[in-house]
Amino acid sequence: MSVRNSSAGDNNPTKSRSSRRRTFFTIVVLFAVIAVFLVRLVDIQVVQADSLTADSVGNRSVGQVVYGSRGEIVDTNGVVLAGTVMRFNITMSPVNATPFKRTVNGKKIEISVAEAAAEIGAATGQSGDAILSTISTALKANAKTNFAYIAKKVDVDVLRAVQDLHIPWTYSEKSPSRVYPNGAVAGNVLGFLSGEGVPQAGLESGQETCLASTNGSETYEKGADGVRIPGSSVTSSEAVDGGDVVTTIDSDLQWFVQQTLAARAQETGAAWATAVVQDAKSGKLLAVADYPSVDPNNVGGTKNPEDRGSRAFTQSFEPGSTFKALTAASVLDAGVATLDTGIVVPYRYLPANGANINDSHQHPDQRMTLTGVLIDSSNTGMSKFGELLTKQQRFDYMKAFGVGTATETGFPREDGGILHAVDDWDSQTNYATMFGQGLTTSALQIASIYQTIANDGVRMPVQLVEGCRQSDGTMTEVPDVTGTRVLSETAAHETSDVLEMVYQKSWVASKWNIPGYRVAAKTGTAQMPDGKGGYSDGYLVSVSGYAPADDAQYVVSVSIADPVKLNTSAAPAPVFQEIMSQVLKKYRAVPSGATPPDLPSTW
C-alpha cells in the first residue's frame, strides 16, 4: 500500500501538469464553442427572430379564405331563383411568362409564350393576342409584376381546360358569384349584385341581413410538395353561410305572367307594364311581373336603369277608375247609400264647392244606381255618391285600405304613393280623390284594395317573403300576417256584387270573359303626369279584379303605361283574362256553381 502510494507520488508532478493543461485547454475550447453557440442563439432568437419567423411562415404556412355561401332566394315551392355558385379567376405571373417544356408523346417540346397564350385563349374564349397584350400591359406598368388576371369568373369547365394545359405561370383563385337559373323570371323583384358582390337592388338588397354570409379563414402548414402537414391545420374563424329567403312567388306562374304581359305590352307599344297576382285570403304575392324584364344574369343587357327595378313596387301613379271600387265600398260600409239608391248622372257636374267634374264621353242626364255608375265608370256619378261622406271619412277609409303607406313587403325603395292630408285637398282634389285622381298608388296598393274587398272586408298584409330559413331549418323574420277589418262583411259582399255586374256589363266584357267562373273586375284609365306638373297625352290603363267572385281566392291587377297603339282598357283586359284563367287552372279553383247576381243599374 505504502509502496504504491509513494510511487504514485513520484509520477504526479509531470502527470498533473499535462492533465491540468489539457483540462484547461478543453475548458477554453468548450467555452469558446458555447460562446459561439450563445452568440448564434441570441442572433437567431433575438436579433433576427422576426424576419426568420416571417420567412418560416411564408415557407410553410398557408392561410386561406374559407368562403361562406350567400343564401339562396327560393320561390314558394323551393325552386331556386338566386343561388351562389363557385366561379374561378384565372391569374398568371407576367414576369415568369416564359417558354416552357412540355412532354408530348414522350418527347419534350418547347412551348413559346405566344403558343401558350393561344392555348389559354382557346380555353377561356379570348384571343391569344388579347392575353399577350395583358402580359405586356402588366409588365409595362411594373416590370417585376407577379400578378395579372387572365379571365374572371369562369366556370369549372374552363378552369379545368386551363389547368390541363399545365402552363407553369398560370394559377387560379376562387371567386364565389351569384347565378339566377331562371333568368328574368322575377328578375325585377330579385335584384342583383355588383361585380364585387354588393347588393344593388330588389330582394338581394332588401334581405341582405338574411342572405349575407361571413367568410372564415384557415391556416395550415404545408411541406415542400404542397401537401398539408398533418395536425397543423388551425381554423381561426369559421365561415358562416347566409340564410335562404323564402318568397311567396311561384316561379312557373311568374314566368307565365311575365310572358303574357310582355307580349301584350309589345303589341300595344307600351312604355312599361306591371301585373300582380295576389292570394286573396292570405295576402301573399304569387307573381309580381314587370315589363321590361331584367335578367339579373345580364343586367347590362337592360339599358334603361329604371327598367332594372320593379315598378310594381317603386312606381306610383294616379290609379283612375279602379279606385272607384274603394269609394263605392266606403259609401256602402258607412251606410250612406244602398245598392238601390238612385241618382241623376249628368255629363258635367259642378258641385257647390267650385269643383268641375265631367265624364269621359258626352251623354244626357241618366238615372243610375251605384252599380250603373261603376259599369259606366262615371266620374260625375261617383262624385255624387262620394260626397255623401265627409272628406275625413273618405280619408280614413283610404288609410285603412293602405293608400298612402308603403305595403308590408319591406321591398327596398317601395313607393307608398301620395295621399295628401285632408286639409291640403282643394275643392277639385276633394272630388278627384273619389275616382282615383289627385292621389297616387302603386300597383300593389291597388291589388291590396281589391284583396280587401275580395276577402270579406279584411285586409291582409301584403306578403312577398315567407321568412328567412336558417341552415338548421328554422324560419326567422317571419312577417306578421294578422289581417285588419276595413269593411263590414255585408259591405264587402255588396261591393263585390257591384264589381261582378261591372265584369258582366262593362264594354270590355267580351275581352275578359272567363267561362265557368264568376269574376269581379274594374277597369281604369288615368292620364299620366308629364313630369312637369301637368298631364301628358299618355294614359295608364289598368284592370283589377278577382275570382271566383263567390269565394274569392285570387286577385289580379294589370297596369299598362302609355300603350300608344291601343290607349284604352282594352289593352290590359285580355292580359287579365289570360292570367286569371291560368291562375284558376293552375291552382285548380273549383268553377262557380251559383249564378252571378243581377243588380239594377238604372232606376
Add this chain to the structure above:
Amino acid sequence: MSDNLARAPFSLDSDQFDAPTPERRGFRLVSPAPSSRARPRIFYALTSVAGIAAIIVAQLLLSVGISQGAYEISSLQSNQADLGRTAASLNEDLVRVSSPQSLAANAEGLGMVSNSNPVYLRLSDGAVLGAPSSASGSQAGAASLVPNALLTGSTPLTQLPDDAAAKAGAVAITSAPVVPAGLAAPTTR
C-alpha cells in the same frame, strides 16, 4: 523525533495490519472477477441500443404512416373537391334546363301549345263549363319574352341532331311515355 515519529506509524500500522487481516482478505475475495463483470455491461448496452433502435424504427414507421395518411388525405380531399365541383356544375346545368324558358322552348319544339281556355266538366250534373275550343296557343309565338342569359347558345332538344340528342342521355326526351294498351295515342300536334 523523526525516528520516533517514523516508528510510531509503523507500529500503529503493524498493529492495525495484524488485527484486521482476516477482514481485508474476505473483502478481496468477494470482489467480482473481471470477466463476470464485463458480460452484463455488453448485455445492457446491447439491450438499450436495441431498445433505442426499436423506438427510432417505430417512430420512423409511425411518422411514415402518418405522412402516408397525409398524402392520402390530401389526394382524397382534392378528389372530393373536384367531384364537388363536377356535381355543382352538373346541378347548375340541371337547374338551367329546368327553367321555365327552357321547358317552354322544348315543349314548343315538340309541337305543344299552351291552352288558357280551360273547360270543366261538372260531375254532379254533367254540365260543361266554358266553351270548348281547340288550343291555339295563347302565348305570343315561340319567342321567349322573358330572357335568360344562361340559356344563350343552348338549342331545344328537338332541334338537335338525332345522335346528339341520344348523347344528351338523361336530359333528352328521346322516348315517348309508355301508353297503356287501349288508350289511343294522340296523333295530332
